[in-house]
Amino acid sequence: MRKIVLTALAVAAACFAGSLPASSSEAIKPPSQSWGFGGIFGTFDRAALQRGFHVYKDVCAACHSMNLLxxxxxxxxxxxxxxxxxxxxxxxxxxxxxxxxxxxxxxxxxxxRFKAPFANEKAARAANNGAFPPDLSLMIKARPSGANYVHALLTGYEPPPPSVKLMEGMNYNKFFPGGQIAMAPPLNADAVTFGDGTPATVAQMSKDVVTFLAWAAEPELEVRKQMGVKVILFLIVLTIMLYAAKRRTWAGVH
Ligand code: HEC
Structure with missing residues (x-):
């Protein structure tokens, strides 16, 4: 009996240890940005969406498909x-x-549907040093703190610290789990020219393309949020009416 309990404890301890962050190779938490589509009243800025599509089309679409659009x-x-x-x-x-x-x-x-840059996964890997550029349709939903993470990833390339030895064809990015990513820094200043005259800095292009990717992953976000606000308003009015009705019903009881 004691043996069983001890084994169970050992297994539980091993599971718990496995769920803890594994020291230094773990990616760091992306900083929070303020997004127009965040919060309960969030909406997508149409100009940012159009600029973001422009960035996707001119830059990311060379490697990444968006099969759901x-x-x-x-x-x-x-x-x-x-x-x-x-x-x-x-x-x-x-x-x-x-x-x-x-x-x-x-x-x-x-x-x-959006035309994919490669005919299949093998062709995509062959063109990218063996790494597969994932489909971006649902990327913002597929990663923890999606929008903040992708923005941090796109703007977070740095020279590797002396303790890190980069593998061939890899790039250092502390926001990517493991710190080494096969995608070279995709954004350079003025990689695109925006029709509305917005300066195409790396941070601006990144914010806009992330806004576009967030819309792609959840196009119904605005409707969902508006519905939420309506439901809350309805519940407040209903509460007031029920309270008034209750007072009236019980008014004569002493
Ligand atoms: C030259 C090809 C290329 C271009 C251009 C490119 N990517 Fe990538 N991307 C890759 C490859 C290859 C990977 C896989 C990296 C890996 O697994 O190490 C990747 C991975 C990613 C990931 C997934 C990271 C993760 O957590 O798994 C995201 C998000 C991403 N790219 C976004 C973008 C965006 C946004 C753009 C446009 C601004 C872009 N990429 C442009 C090749 C590219």
Whole structure:
């Protein structure tokens, strides 16, 4: 009996130890930023969303797919129908088979999904030193403190401290678990030129692309938050009415 209890204790201790952060190789916590879409009244800034899409399209899309988005979803960013048609038409997509049984290329349409940069995972790895650039559709939801983390990652590249020996093809980034990431710093100042004249600093491009990725991961955020506020208001009014009704019902009882 004693033996069983001791073994159980040992197993429990081992499990507990495993859940503790593993000393120095663990990534550090990303600092919190103020996001327009945070808080109970949060909404997405349309100008930031459009700039963020611009950054994704011109920079990140060279390596990262966003398979869950179709070009027509971009209407929600404030692009007109014609603008969306224009964006879709910039891409050549494979369609078919036609009557002869062959696949063929045609210009993209608003109903097409975002074109992926690589045909499959093996091609993506082959072009990226063996590392796989993950799909970004749900990235903000897929990582703890998603928006803050991705912003910290994009802006957090530094020369490695002397204690760290970088493996070949890796880059030092203290926010990435393990500190070594296969993605080279993707953002350089003025990598894009924003149509609205906003200066394209690394911090600005990062904030905008993260806003765009947050929208992609949760396009219904605004509706959800508005509904929450309405429900709270409704409950407050209902409480006041029930209280008044209760006082009236019991008014004559002494
Ligand atoms: C030249 C190719 C390339 C470009 C351009 C690029 N990435 Fe990456 N990215 C990668 C690769 C490769 C990985 C996988 C890294 C690894 O696992 O070590 C990655 C990983 C990531 C991750 C996941 C990190 C994690 O926690 O797993 C995020 C988020 C990311 N990239 C965002 C972006 C954004 C946003 C842009 C555009 C501003 C961008 N990337 C541009 C190649 C690229």
């Amino acid at each position: 179709a070009y027509r979803n971009l209407r929600a960013l404030g692009f007109s129908e014609d603008e969306v048609k224009g964006i879709a038409a910039e891409y050549e997509v494979t369609d078919g088979p036609n009557d002869e049984g062959n696949m063929f290329q045609r210009a993209g349409r608003p109903s097409d």
